[in-house]
């Protein structure tokens with residue numbers, strides 16, 4: 580009898596104390612429908628120098644700074660470059 584109670588309490592503790600899953604929230608706010616005018620800013624890709632819209636860019640967060648890249652390739656290249664130092 581005691582063993583059953585112990586098992587149940589352990590099961591409950593496992594359910595309560597387990598890692599809680601939180602839905603991952605991106606930095607983007609509520610999505611707005613842009614008609615034809617592109618929203619957001621245009622920033623320079625530090626790798627290839629191309630200008631990209633922050634709406635469609637590949638983002639890399641470094642500390643409190645957000646870098647924007649035209650493609651995943653540029654993002655990877657930048658990461659590889661900075662990882663060396």
Ligand SMILES: [Zn+2]
Pocket residue numbers: 624626627628629648649650653
């Ligand atoms: Zn680029």
